[in-house]
Amino acid sequence: MNRRCRAGRLLVMVLLCAPAAVAAPDSLTVATWGGAYEASQRKAYFAPFTAATGIDIETAGYRGGVEPLARNADRWDVVDMTMADHRRACAGGLLQPMPDGVLADAPDGTPPRQDFLPGSLTRCGVAHIVFSTVIAFDKRAFPGARPYRVGHLFEPDLYPGKRALQQRPDAILEWALRSYGVPVADLYGLLSTERGLRLAFRRLEQIREQIVWWRDPAEAVRLLVEQEVTMASGYNGRFFDAAVVRGQPLEIIWDGQVYELEAWGVPSGSDAAAAAWQFVRFATRTESLARQATWIAYGPARRSAARQVAEHAATGVAMQPHMPTTEAHLETAIRKDADWYARTRGRLDERFNAWLAAGTR
Amino acid sequence: MSTVGDSGAVTAGRLWSVVRGAAAVIALGLGVGTLAALAADAFVYGILWLNDWLWISPRSRMMAGDWAWLAAATVAVPAAGGLLVGLLTRYLVPDREPQGPADVIEAAQRGHGRVPPKGGLATAAAALVSLGSGASVGQYGPLVHLGATIGSLFGRFSRGAPETLSCIGIGCGVAAAIATAFNAPIAGILFAHEVVLRHYSLRAFAPITVASTMGYVIATVVLEREPLFRVEDAITVAAWEYLPFIGIGVGGALVAIAFMRSVIAAESAAARVPVPEVVKPAMAGAVLGMVALWLPDVLGIGKEVLRFSIIPGAFGSAELALLLVAKLAMTALCLGFGFVGGVFSPALVIGALFGALVASLLGPVLPEVGNLVAVFAICGMAAVTSSVIGAPISTILIVFELTRNYDLTTAVMISVVFANLVSYRLYGRSMFDKVLQARDVDLSLGRDQLVLDRMPIAPYVSEDYVVARRGERCEELRDRLLEADAGEAQLVAPNGDYLGTITLGRLLRKMERDGQRTVDRIAVYDRAALRENASIRKALTRAERNIGALVPVLAREGRRLVGVVDQSTLVRAYRETLHSIRSEEHAA
Numbered sequence: 001m002n003r004r005c006r007a008g009r010l011l012v013m014v015l016l017c018a019p020a021a022v023a024a025p026d027s028l029t030v031a032t033w034g035g036a037y038e039a040s041q042r043k044a045y046f047a048p049f050t051a052a053t054g055i056d057i058e059t060a061g062y063r064g065g066v067e068p069l070a071r072n073a074d075r076w077d078v079v080d081m082t083m084a085d086h087r088r089a090c091a092g093g094l095l096q097p098m099p100d101g102v103l104a105d106a107p108d109g110t111p112p113r114q115d116f117l118p119g120s121l122t123r124c125g126v127a128h129i130v131f132s133t134v135i136a137f138d139k140r141a142f143p144g145a146r147p148y149r150v151g152h153l154f155e156p157d158l159y160p161g162k163r164a165l166q167q168r169p170d171a172i173l174e175w176a177l178r179s180y181g182v183p184v185a186d187l188y189g190l191l192s193t194e195r196g197l198r199l200a201f202r203r204l205e206q207i208r209e210q211i212v213w214w215r216d217p218a219e220a221v222r223l224l225v226e227q228e229v230t231m232a233s234g235y236n237g238r239f240f241d242a243a244v245v246r247g248q249p250l251e252i253i254w255d256g257q258v259y260e261l262e263a264w265g266v267p268s269g270s271d272a273a274a275a276a277w278q279f280v281r282f283a284t285r286t287e288s289l290a291r292q293a294t295w296i297a298y299g300p301a302r303r304s305a306a307r308q309v310a311e312h313a314a315t316g317v318a319m320q321p322h323m324p325t326t327e328a329h330l331e332t333a334i335r336k337d338a339d340w341y342a343r344t345r346g347r348l349d350e351r352f353n354a355w356l357a358a359g360t361r
Numbered sequence: 362m363s364t365v366g367d368s369g370a371v372t373a374g375r376l377w378s379v380v381r382g383a384a385a386v387i388a389l390g391l392g393v394g395t396l397a398a399l400a401a402d403a404f405v406y407g408i409l410w411l412n413d414w415l416w417i418s419p420r421s422r423m424m425a426g427d428w429a430w431l432a433a434a435t436v437a438v439p440a441a442g443g444l445l446v447g448l449l450t451r452y453l454v455p456d457r458e459p460q461g462p463a464d465v466i467e468a469a470q471r472g473h474g475r476v477p478p479k480g481g482l483a484t485a486a487a488a489l490v491s492l493g494s495g496a497s498v499g500q501y502g503p504l505v506h507l508g509a510t511i512g513s514l515f516g517r518f519s520r521g522a523p524e525t526l527s528c529i530g531i532g533c534g535v536a537a538a539i540a541t542a543f544n545a546p547i548a549g550i551l552f553a554h555e556v557v558l559r560h561y562s563l564r565a566f567a568p569i570t571v572a573s574t575m576g577y578v579i580a581t582v583v584l585e586r587e588p589l590f591r592v593e594d595a596i597t598v599a600a601w602e603y604l605p606f607i608g609i610g611v612g613g614a615l616v617a618i619a620f621m622r623s624v625i626a627a628e629s630a631a632a633r634v635p636v637p638e639v640v641k642p643a644m645a646g647a648v649l650g651m652v653a654l655w656l657p658d659v660l661g662i663g664k665e666v667l668r669f670s671i672i673p674g675a676f677g678s679a680e681l682a683l684l685l686v687a688k689l690a691m692t693a694l695c696l697g698f699g700f701v702g703g704v705f706s707p708a709l710v711i712g713a714l715f716g717a718l719v720a721s722l723l724g725p726v727l728p729e730v731g732n733l734v735a736v737f738a739i740c741g742m743a744a745v746t747s748s749v750i751g752a753p754i755s756t757i758l759i760v761f762e763l764t765r766n767y768d769l770t771t772a773v774m775i776s777v778v779f780a781n782l783v784s785y786r787l788y789g790r791s792m793f794d795k796v797l798q799a800r801d802v803d804l805s806l807g808r809d810q811l812v813l814d815r816m817p818i819a820p821y822v823s824e825d826y827v828v829a830r831r832g833e834r835c836e837e838l839r840d841r842l843l844e845a846d847a848g849e850a851q852l853v854a855p856n857g858d859y860l861g862t863i864t865l866g867r868l869l870r871k872m873e874r875d876g877q878r879t880v881d882r883i884a885v886y887d888r889a890a891l892r893e894n895a896s897i898r899k900a901l902t903r904a905e906r907n908i909g910a911l912v913p914v915l916a917r918e919g920r921r922l923v924g925v926v927d928q929s930t931l932v933r934a935y936r937e938t939l940h941s942i943r944s945e946e947h948a949a
Binding site: 180181182183185186188189190191192193195196199202339340343344346347 | 418419420422423424425426427587591592593657658664665668669671672673674675676
């Protein structure tokens with residue numbers, strides 16, 4: 001059994017490498033998100049991949065959604081998508097199915113299926129990092145008791161001040177219902193009922209006057225730093241950057257973090273699929289993911305890599321306590337139900353906008 | 362090994378038998394516990410999967426919200442599920458009578474410990490379809506029965522005393538199923554003893570504990586399942602607040618009685634509906650689906666309703682009352698019209714709604730109650746459920762293990778105790794006992810009566826008695842009786858038919874006072890005469906009012922006399938039975 005497995009894997013390796021050796025493309029086009037994130041990717045595995053295979057990595061700007069893939073104008077070879085979009089693209093036939101044996105075992109031999117976080121493996125690809133929407137607060141605003149639970153967002157009497165929230169239903173509905181003591185596992189079941197949504201919006205109503213809406217993630221950090229708000233929702237990587245790298249007095253509440261997976265897929269239009277999968281294998285190796293985590297505070301989607309996370313490469317800060325995937329942070333973490341959002345997006349937005357409009361009347 | 366010289370061999374032998382006994386206990390507990398836990402888990406997650414797949418669960422309904430046919434599916438799925446259940450019951454379930462906890466209790470109480478595997482599996486399949494397609498029935502009854510089926514099989518194929526081991530195996534299966542479903546091992550152990558075995562012996566306790574722990578370990582460690590209902594809030598209860606919990610207990614008992622009566626009323630109503638049995642569940646399913654279009658909360662097990670009931674302000678009073686009535690009616694409809702499932706989960710939902718209703722009615726009078734909705738709802742849940750299943754101690758333990766909250770558990774204790782006091786007086790120990798009573802199995806008489814009921818008198822029938830013939834002279838019979846040192850004679854016709862009994866006293870009196878010459882008109886027909894297939898229990902009740910010290914025993918049909926049973930023999934049989942029950946219950 002074991003031997004056959006190994007033989008099979010070897011065969012896949014040969015298949016993956018052979019075309020690269022025979023007709024290796026000069027370069028691969030990887031669609032990704034730019035900024036500090038792309039920089040971390042380049043240092044962690046774009047450059048090492050080129051060094052190992054001689055294949056250059058060119059990047060293309062991607063800003064989410066499945067439409068760019070549908071148009072297929074850019075001839076991308078690999079695309080870095082959120083899990084919700086990845087699943088939608090996969091279901092729509094915009095991504096190629098992932099061949100067996102693409103993924104590498106962990107250094108200790110743990111097979112991928114057990115090493116990756118639950119929900120990481122799909123028919124069309126694999127998740128590589130976890131990023132998280134969290135609440136951060138301004139330490140200067142709460143010199144006494146500091147907020148430490150999601151519910152404190154909805155208690156302006158205890159924790160006064162404005163709150164900066166992203167202007168979309170994502171994460172705040174989960175937090176609103178969670179504040180009633182609903183267990184994490186039951187959140188989406190309850191949010192699926194009229195009663196659950198009503199309760200969630202009732203909570204939001206309680207802090208309507210205190211909310212400052214943001215759309216650009218950078219805005220969340222700016223509002224906190226400039227003391228326009230005392231609490232804000234945002235992406236954990238940016239809060240980390242502000243607090244640790246730039247030394248701002250912010251702190252993240254990890255309770256109720258809403259984490260999402262970011263996944264690799266190969267678009268149907270790619271004509272260098274073999275090299276593309278070879279890249280996916282390289283980029284999702286334990287050491288690649290662990291190395292990326294020394295540049296940015298997004299958690300590796302492999303347990304073996306999460307355990308190896310060391311210090312921030314520039315500041316020397318230990319990264320482990322800042323990762324969404326650290327054991328202690330996962331206790332009450334909410335895994336964003338990508339499927340649920342994918343299927344309910346239109347109705348949720350409609351309801352959310354109606355609630356927004358009701359307040360401005 | 363031997364350290365004590367002469368007695369070494371004895372010690373080693375005894376040690377060996379102790380080790381073997383312990384190994385058997387562990388093997389039974391581990392085997393039954395593991396299998397029952399896996400079966401229970403597969404059952405529970407099978408239901409969840411079907412609910413997601415068939416647009417029953419709120420999440421799947423929300424995700425299909427854009428789909429034009431969702432309303433049609435809401436009616437069609439329970440109806441189609443009902444039809445399938447009707448067919449399964451008709452063609453697969455033995456005697457077309459789905460089994461449940463009542464049958465498990467009967468098997469354990471009668472002491473034979475047989476839970477037929479065919480009936481068990483067919484019932485589980487029908488229950489899976491019922492629950493999967495959204496019927497408003499419970500999942501724990503089928504789970505308990507499934508566990509018991511597995512346990513009974515283990516006992517039957519073991520060496521030694523198969524009947525006793527089957528009963529213990531049943532306890533193990535039940536305990537493991539409950540421990541797995543609720544992540545509550547202690548409640549599993551107590552449930553098996555309180556509801557099924559109804560006695561405590563170390564011999565049963567040890568393997569049941571092993572099985573229950575195994576169920577817990579498999580659920581939490583191996584499969585990493587979340588408990589089905591968890592309360593995270595820290596709850597504190599003030600002294601005066603215990604008063605309303607008494608009220609919830611009493612009110613909960615009345616709700617429970619209404620629930621149990623409705624289920625039975627629906628059953629008899631269904632029997633009067635002139636359509637084939639096969640389509641009755643489908644009819645109930647269609648009605649349920651139509652109600653669900655307007656009140657989706659009535660579908661299925663109602664996990665979301667339970668959760669909402671402990672959130673302050675999730676429901677208005679009118680909404681709670683409406684949903685309470687609707688859930689009760691739909692459950693009665695589904696169970697009465699042939700969906701297969703239990704009463705535990707609907708009782709939880711109905712009780713929670715009742716508790717929340719009390720809290721919301723008290724709210725305007727006592728503002729503090731507003732924050733206590735969770736406590737009220739959980740007390741209501743426990744009060745109604747414990748009355749329905751007749752398990753106060755297990756219910757308290759389930760609450761304790763799920764919440765790990767001492768204050769809440771003490772509040773629940775008060776409600777549960779008062780609920781059981783009231784429902785026991787007004788209705789009976791439980792729904793299961795009521796079902797068994799309808800089958801002439803009265804558990805309130807005690808286990809000894811059931812065991813005696815199962816023991817035939819045949820081994821105790823004696824052919825050693827004095828026969829009197831028609832036309833025999835009185836003096837002659839008197840002399841023969843004195844000769845045989847007997848107190849009575851049986852008058853028998855030439856064809857062997859029993860004609861009556863003549864006691865010595867009566868014989869002498871008739872000779873002296875009335876001057877009777879022959880025995881013919883002295884005999885009195887003993888109406889307490891038994892058939893030869895009668896049970897000891899029947900013999901004992903007959904012996905209370907028979908003539909003389911011997912009870913005549915007749916053939917299965919006709920009046921042919923086959924022997925007599927001596928009252929003293931019956932007393933001995935009774936004592937022996939009691940002794941065997943006691944030794945089973947006190948065995949280690």
